[in-house]
Amino acid sequence: LDSGTGQEVRRMLKTLTPQSIAQLLESSPPRIRQVLWNLIDRDVEGEVLQELTDEVRSQILDTLDTEEMVEIMEGLDADDIADILQQLPERVVSEVLSAMSETDRLRVESVLAYDENTAGGLMDTDTISVRPNLSLDVVLRYLRRHEQLPESTDSLFVINRQGQYIGLLPLSKLLTTDPSVTVREVVSTDVEPIPADMRDTEVAQLFEKYDWITAPVVDENNRLLGRITIDDIVDVIREGADHSLMSMAGLDEEEDTFAPVRRTARRRALWLGINLLTALLASWVISLFQNTLDKVVALAVLMPIVASMGGVAGSQTLTVVIRGMALGQIGRSNLRWLLSRELGAAAMNALLWSLVMGGVAALWFDDITIAVIIVAAMLINLIVAAMAGAILPVVLRAMRIDPALAGSVALTTVTDVVGFMSFLGLATWQFS
Amino acid sequence: LDSGTGQEVRRMLKTLTPQSIAQLLESSPPRIRQVLWNLIDRDVEGEVLQELTDEVRSQILDTLDTEEMVEIMEGLDADDIADILQQLPERVVSEVLSAMSETDRLRVESVLAYDENTAGGLMDTDTISVRPNLSLDVVLRYLRRHEQLPESTDSLFVINRQGQYIGLLPLSKLLTTDPSVTVREVVSTDVEPIPADMRDTEVAQLFEKYDWITAPVVDENNRLLGRITIDDIVDVIREGADHSLMSMAGLDEEEDTFAPVRRTARRRALWLGINLLTALLASWVISLFQNTLDKVVALAVLMPIVASMGGVAGSQTLTVVIRGMALGQIGRSNLRWLLSRELGAAAMNALLWSLVMGGVAALWFDDITIAVIIVAAMLINLIVAAMAGAILPVVLRAMRIDPALAGSVALTTVTDVVGFMSFLGLATWQFS
Numbered sequence: 001l002d003s004g005t006g007q008e009v010r011r012m013l014k015t016l017t018p019q020s021i022a023q024l025l026e027s028s029p030p031r032i033r034q035v036l037w038n039l040i041d042r043d044v045e046g047e048v049l050q051e052l053t054d055e056v057r058s059q060i061l062d063t064l065d066t067e068e069m070v071e072i073m074e075g076l077d078a079d080d081i082a083d084i085l086q087q088l089p090e091r092v093v094s095e096v097l098s099a100m101s102e103t104d105r106l107r108v109e110s111v112l113a114y115d116e117n118t119a120g121g122l123m124d125t126d127t128i129s130v131r132p133n134l135s136l137d138v139v140l141r142y143l144r145r146h147e148q149l150p151e152s153t154d155s156l157f158v159i160n161r162q163g164q165y166i167g168l169l170p171l172s173k174l175l176t177t178d179p180s181v182t183v184r185e186v187v188s189t190d191v192e193p194i195p196a197d198m199r200d201t202e203v204a205q206l207f208e209k210y211d212w213i214t215a216p217v218v219d220e221n222n223r224l225l226g227r228i229t230i231d232d233i234v235d236v237i238r239e240g241a242d243h244s245l246m247s248m249a250g251l252d253e254e255e256d257t258f259a260p261v262r263r264t265a266r267r268r269a270l271w272l273g274i275n276l277l278t279a280l281l282a283s284w285v286i287s288l289f290q291n292t293l294d295k296v297v298a299l300a301v302l303m304p305i306v307a308s309m310g311g312v313a314g315s316q317t318l319t320v321v322i323r324g325m326a327l328g329q330i331g332r333s334n335l336r337w338l339l340s341r342e343l344g345a346a347a348m349n350a351l352l353w354s355l356v357m358g359g360v361a362a363l364w365f366d367d368i369t370i371a372v373i374i375v376a377a378m379l380i381n382l383i384v385a386a387m388a389g390a391i392l393p394v395v396l397r398a399m400r401i402d403p404a405l406a407g408s409v410a411l412t413t414v415t416d417v418v419g420f421m422s423f424l425g426l427a428t429w430q431f432s
Numbered sequence: 433l434d435s436g437t438g439q440e441v442r443r444m445l446k447t448l449t450p451q452s453i454a455q456l457l458e459s460s461p462p463r464i465r466q467v468l469w470n471l472i473d474r475d476v477e478g479e480v481l482q483e484l485t486d487e488v489r490s491q492i493l494d495t496l497d498t499e500e501m502v503e504i505m506e507g508l509d510a511d512d513i514a515d516i517l518q519q520l521p522e523r524v525v526s527e528v529l530s531a532m533s534e535t536d537r538l539r540v541e542s543v544l545a546y547d548e549n550t551a552g553g554l555m556d557t558d559t560i561s562v563r564p565n566l567s568l569d570v571v572l573r574y575l576r577r578h579e580q581l582p583e584s585t586d587s588l589f590v591i592n593r594q595g596q597y598i599g600l601l602p603l604s605k606l607l608t609t610d611p612s613v614t615v616r617e618v619v620s621t622d623v624e625p626i627p628a629d630m631r632d633t634e635v636a637q638l639f640e641k642y643d644w645i646t647a648p649v650v651d652e653n654n655r656l657l658g659r660i661t662i663d664d665i666v667d668v669i670r671e672g673a674d675h676s677l678m679s680m681a682g683l684d685e686e687e688d689t690f691a692p693v694r695r696t697a698r699r700r701a702l703w704l705g706i707n708l709l710t711a712l713l714a715s716w717v718i719s720l721f722q723n724t725l726d727k728v729v730a731l732a733v734l735m736p737i738v739a740s741m742g743g744v745a746g747s748q749t750l751t752v753v754i755r756g757m758a759l760g761q762i763g764r765s766n767l768r769w770l771l772s773r774e775l776g777a778a779a780m781n782a783l784l785w786s787l788v789m790g791g792v793a794a795l796w797f798d799d800i801t802i803a804v805i806i807v808a809a810m811l812i813n814l815i816v817a818a819m820a821g822a823i824l825p826v827v828l829r830a831m832r833i834d835p836a837l838a839g840s841v842a843l844t845t846v847t848d849v850v851g852f853m854s855f856l857g858l859a860t861w862q863f864s
Contacts, residue, residue, distance in 0.1 A: 019641040027761040029769040140607065149604035152645060154586040171603040172581035175572065208670070209451040211663035213584060213645060230662050231643035237666060238640070241673030242755060245680070249751035250744075257756040258766070261776035268748050269781050275744045276785055279737040280792065287733045293725075300732035301719045304848070305711040307736070312682075312707045316700050319681035323674065324689040329459040334690070337461040344693035349701050353708055360712065416736070 010039045018044050022051035025060075030260045034063070046072045050080040055256040058087045066092060070099040077151070078104070079124040079232070082111035086121075110225065119203050120196035122236070123217040123226035126150040129157040130183055132166055137179035139169070152229045154213050158187045164222045165193045168214075193218040196225055203228060204236040205328055244322055247404035250274075274409055282307070282416035289424035292431055298365045299427050302374055305357065307419035310381035313349065314411045317342050317389025322404050325393060339390045346386030354378035369430055377423035381415060388414040442471045450476050454483035457492075462692050466495070478504045482512040487688040490519045498524055502531040509583070510536070511556040511664070514543035518553075542657065551635050552628035554668070555649040555658035558582040561589040562615055564598055569611035571601070584661045586645050590619045596654045597625045600646075625650040628657055635660060636668040637760060676754055679836035682706075706841055714739070714848035721856035724863055730797045731859050734806055737789065739851035742813035745781065746843045749774050749821025754836050757825060771822045778818030786810035801862055809855035813847060820846040 013021060013036070021040060025033050025048070037060055040048060049057055049072060061069070061084070069088075073081050073096070085093050085108065093112075097105050107125045114120025128149060130139050139156070143149070155168040167187035177186050193216045194203055207215065207230060217226045242253040250271030259267075286293070286303070293300050321338070324330040330338065354375045362371035392410050393403035445453060445468070453472060457465050457480070469492055472480060481489055481504060493501070493516070501520075505513050505528070517525045517540065525544075529537050539557045546552025560581060562571050571588070575581070587600040599619035609618050625648045626635055639647065639662060649657045674685040682703030691699075718725070718735070725732050753770070756762040762770065786807045794803035824842050825835035 017642070023641065023760070026759075027763070027766055029766060029773070143607045144610075146608045148608055152586075152643070153604050154584075154645070171607060172585050174607070175575045175603060176578050176580055178576075208666055209455065210449070211584070211666075213586070213662065230645065230666070234640055234643075234662075234666065234669060237669055238673060241670060241677070245673070245677040245755060246751060248677070248680075249748045251748060251751060255752065257752060257759075257761050258770070258773070261773045262780075264773060265777035265780040268745070268777065269784060271748065272741065272744060272781050272785050273788075276737070276741060276789060279740045282740075283733050283737055286736070290729050290733065293732050294729045297722050297726045297732075300725050300729075300735075301715050301722065303732075304718070304736060304739070305708070305715055308711040308714075308844075308848075309704065309708060312704060313700070316681045316683060316703065319678060319683060320687065320689060323677060327458075327689070328455070329689050331459070334459055334461060338690070341461070341690070341693045341696060345697035345700065348694075348697040349704050352701060353704050356705075357708060412740075416740075420736075 006039060009036070013040055018047035019051050021048045025052065026056055026257070029258050030059070033059070033258070037063075042071070046074065046076050049084060050076055053256065054087060054254045055259070057084065059256075061087060066095045066099070069096050073100075077124050077126060078107035078111050079122065079226075081108050082121065083116065085112060086116045114196055117200050118196065119194045119198045119200065119217050119228060120225065122200055122203065122232050123196070123228050124150070124232075125226040127157055127216075127224065127227050128153065129159045129224060130169065132158050132160065132182070132184040132187060134183050135179065136174055136177055136181055136183065136186070139174065139183060140179060152214070152231060157216050157224055157227070158183055159224050163224055165216050165218050165224045167191075168216070191215050193222065193224075194228065195220070200236045201240050204233050204240065207233045208237065240326065244326055244404045247402060248319075248322075248408050250405065250409075275412075278409060278413040278416070281413060282420055285417050285420045286424065289420075289428055292424060292428040296370070296427065296431055298367065298370055299424060302361060302370070303420055303423050306374065306377045306381050306423045307416045309353065309357075309378060310385040310415035310419045311412055313346055313382045314385030314389040314415050315408065317346070317386050318393060318407050318411050321390055321393045322407060325397065325403065330394075335390075335394060339387070342386045342390045343383060346382050350379045350382035354382070370427075373423065373426045373430060376426055377419065380422040381419045384418045385411070385415045438471060441468070445472055450479035451483050453480045457484060458488055458688070459690070461690050462491070465491070465690070469495075474503070478506065478508045481516060482508055485688065486519060486686050487691070489516065491688075493519060498527045498531070501528055505532075509556050509558060510539035510543050511554065511658075513540050514553070515548065517544060518548045546628055549632050550628065551626045551630045551632065551649050551660060552657065554632055554635065554664050555628070555660050556582070556664075557658040559589055559648075559656065559659050560585065561591045561656060562601065564590055564592065564614065564616040564619060566615050567611065568606060568609055568613055568615065568618070571606065571615060572611060584646070584663065589648055589656055589659070590615055591656050595656055597648050597650050597656045599623075600648070623647050625654065625656075626660065627652070632668045633672055636665050636672065639665045640669065672758065676758055676836045679834060680751075680754075680840050682837065682841075707844075710841060710845040710848070713845060714852055717849050717852045718856065721852075721860055724856060724860040728802070728859065728863055730799065730802055731856060734793060734802070735852055735855050738806065738809045738813055738855045739848045741785065741789075741810060742817040742847035742851045743844055745778055745814045746817030746821040746847050747840065749778070749818050750825060750839050750843055753822055753825045754839060757829065757835065762826075767822075767826060771819070774818045774822045775815060778815050782811045782814035786814070802859075805855065805858045805862060808858055809851065812854040813851045816850045817843070817847045 025036055028036060085096065110125055111121065111123060155170045158166040158169055160166055167189040168191055169183055169187055173186050191212060196217050196219055213230050215228050216224055217228055219225055239253050246253045246255060321330065357378060358371040358375035361374050362368055388411055393407050396403040396406050457468055460468060517528065542557055543553065543555060587602045590598040590601055592598055599621040600623055601615055601619055605618050623644060628649050628651055645662050647660050649660055651657055671685050678685045678687060753762065789810060790803040790807035793806050794800055820843055825839050828835040828838050
C-alpha cells in the first residue's frame with residue numbers, strides 16, 4: 001500500500017461495491033484504513049460510510065471537515081444521514097443541517113427528534129401513501145408517475161385525511177386484484193403500526209416473530225411518520241446478539257476489531273481492575289484460613305478445583321438465563337420452574353463430579369478426610385453456583401443493571417468466595 | 433392449567449397468532465407445553481410447529497403419529513415441510529411423503545435433496561418466473577390471473593428457455609415502468625444467484641452485506657431452483673450469533689431454555705468433566721511446589737489472583753477474535769497486526785495492574801520479595817494470555833475444531849498452568 005501502488009488500489013476499489021469496501025475498511029488496521037479511505041471514489045464515500053459500524057465510522061468522520069461531510073451525505077436516506085449526524089458534535093450537526101436543502105433538512109430533523117435506539121431513530125421517512133377511497137386503477141396510475149419507488153418498497157401505506165395510519169397495501173396485492181376495486185376493500189391490517197418511541201430491540205422481536213419486511217411507524221396520535229424495513233432490523237438483531245457475547249467479557253458490541261492499541265488497552269483496563277478487586281476478595285477469604293493451610297498443604301493444591309468447577313457450572317446457567325431473557329422467554333411465571341430445574345441439574349452433576357473428585361483426592365493424598373471435605377465443598381459450591389447463575393441476572397435486571405455485563409463478574413465473585421470458604425472452612429473445622 | 437380451565441385456555445389460544453403461540457410454548461416448562469399443544473386449534477398447528485426451534489419441535493413431533501403429521505403439514509411451504517421432515521426418522525419421512533399430492537411431494541423432495549445448512553435446504557421452490565422477451569403489459573396480465581402471489585414476493589425471476597437465471601424484475605420496477613417495454617430492458621442483474629450448495633452462514637453474510645430481501649437459488653448449470661427470503665435469513669443470523677455465546681459456555685445454540693432437568697444435567701455433564709480434567713492439571717502444577725507453599729503460606733493466598741487475571745485478560749482477547757472471525761473480518765493478512773495490538777494492549781494493562789497488585793501485596797504481607805514475584809508473574813501471565821487468546825482460535829479453526837466451543841477451555845488451561853507455574857516457580861527460586 002505504499003505510494004507507488006496507490007493507483008492500482010484505486011482501480012481495485014472501483015470494482016468493489018460500497019458494502020465490500022466497508023468490510024475491507026473494518027478488516028484493516030487503523031493506518032491502512034485511513035490510506036484506503038483516501039483512495040475511495042468521492043461518489044461512493046457516502047454509501048461506504050453508511051455501511052460502517054459506529055466506531056469505525058466515527059474515526060473517519062473525525063478526519064473530515066463540514067463541507068466534505070455535506071458533500072458525502074448528498075443522496076443518502078434521511079435515516080442514514082440521521083445515523084451519521086448522531087455521532088457528530090452539536091456544532092457540526094447544525095452546520096451540516098443548515099447546508100442542506102429545506103425538504104432534506106426537515107426529513108432528517110424528524111428522525112433526529114427520536115433517540116437512535118427507538119423506532120423513530122430507525123425509521124425512514126421516504127414512504128408512499130394512498131387514501132382508502134381511491135380505486136386501485138388510480139393508485140397504479142399514480143405509481144407510474146414515479147421515476148422509481150423508495151428502496152425496498154414492498155407495500156404502500158393507506159392513511160386517512162388526517163394522515164392517520166389505516167393499513168398496508170402490498171404491491172403483490174395491487175398486482176393481483178381487479179383494478180376497479182377500491183383500496184379500502186383490499187387494505188391489509190395485519191401489521192400493527194409501531195409507536196415511534198418503541199425500543200429498537202422490541203421492534204426487532206416483532207419483525208422476527210411476524211416475518212415482516214416493512215412496518216409503519218406512527219406518532220402518539222396514530223399519524224404515519226415513516227417506515228422501518230427489515231435491512232435496518234437485521235443490524236439491530238446482529239448487535240443485540242453480539243451484545244450478550246461481548247458484554248460477558250466486559251466488551252462493547254460496537255467494539256472495532258482493529259481498534260488501535262492504546263484505545264484497546266484503555267477500554268479493557270477497567271474490567272481488569274474490577275476483576276482484580278473480586279480476586280482480592282477471594283484472596284482475603286483464603287487468608288482467613290492461613291493457619292489451616294499451613295498445617296495441611298494439600299488444601300492449597302485442591303482449593304482451585306472447587307472454585308473453578310463452581311465457576312463453570314454457574315456460567316452455564318447464567319448463559320442460558322441471559323439468552324432466554326434476550327429472547328423474551330423468561331418472566332415471573334416460569335422463573336421458579338427454571339430455578340428448580342437448574343438446581344436439579346446442578347445437584348445431579350455436583351453429585352457425579354464431586355464423587356469422582358473425591359476418589360481422585362483419596363488416591364492422590366491417601367487421606368479420606370480431605371476426600372470427604374472436597375466432596376462436600378463441591379456439592380455446596382455447584383448448587384450455590386446454579387442458584388446464583390439463575391437469580392443474579394434477574395436481580396440485576398430488576399436493578400436496571402445489564403445482566404450480560406455485570407453477571408459474569410458477580411457470579412465469579414460468588415463461586416470463588418463460596419468455593420474457598422466452604423472448602424477451607426470445612427477443613428479448618430476438621431483439622432483443628 | 434388444570435382440567436377445569438381447559439376451555440378458557442383454548443379460547444385464549446384462539447385469539448393468539450401462531451407466532452405468539454410458538455413463543456408461549458417455548459417459554460413453558462415441558463409438562464405445561466404438552467398440555468398447551470393439545471389445546472391448540474388443529475388448523476394452526478402446522479404454522480405453530482414451523483415457528484418453533486428445532487429442539488422444542490422435535491419434542492412435539494415425538495408425540496404425533498404419521499396421519500396427524502400429514503394433516504398438520506397441509507398448507508405449509510415446501511421449505512418449511514422439508515425443515516420439519518429433516519427431524520424425523522427415515523421411515524416416517526417416506527410415509528408422510530407418500531401421503532402427499534404429486535406436486536407437493538416433488539417440491540418437498542427437491543428441497544430435501546440438499547443439506548439443511550445450505551442454500552438448497554433454506555430455499556422455497558414457490559417462485560414466479562417470466563421470460564425476457566415478454567412486454568411488461570403481458571407480465572401484468574399474467575400476474576392478474578393469480579389469486580395471490582407467494583408470501584414475501586417482492587420480485588419476479590427472469591429466466592431463459594432453458595430455465596437458467598438471468599436476473600430479477602422487482603415489483604416496484606414493474607409498477608413504475610411503461611408497460612410497452614420488454615422485461616429484457618428493465619431486468620436487474622444486481623443480485624447474483626446463490627449456488628444451492630453454499631453454506632447458510634455465507635448466504636446470510638451476503639444478505640446482510642447487500643440488504644437483499646429475496647435472492648434466487650440456482651443449480652450448477654445456473655438453472656433456477658427456488659428463492660431464499662430474508663425471514664429465513666434472520667433465523668440463520670440469530671442462530672449464528674447465539675452460537676458463539678452458547679458455545680463459549682459449552683452449550684448448544686438450539687438448546688431449549690426449558691429442557692427437562694435430566695436432559696439438562698446430561699448435556700452439561702461432559703463440559704464439567706472436561707473442566708475437571710483441566711482443573712486437575714492446574715492442581716498438579718501447584719503440587720509441584722508443595723515445599724515452597726509449606727514454607728510461605730502467603731503464596732497460597734495470592735496465587736489465585738495471578739491465574740484469575742490471566743483468565744480475564746485472555747478471554748477478552750478470545751472473545752474479540754471469535755467475534756471477528758464470525759463476522760469474516762480476520763484472515764492471514766491482518767492476523768499479525770491483531771496479535772501485536774493484543775500484545776501491546778496486554779503489556780500496558782499487565783504493567784498497570786501488576787504494579788497495583790505488587791503494592792497491595794507489599795502492604796498486606798509486609799514483604800517486598802513476594803510483591804516483586806507477583807508483579808513478575810502477572811506480567812508473564814497476562815502477556816501469555818493475550819497471545820493464547822489471539823492464537824488459539826486461529827489454530828483451532830485450522831484444525832477444524834469450533835473455536836467458540838473449545839477456545840475457552842483451552843485458554844483457561846493455559847492461563848491457570850502458566851499463572852501457577854510462573855508465580856510458584858519464581859517463589860521457589862527466591863525462597864529456597
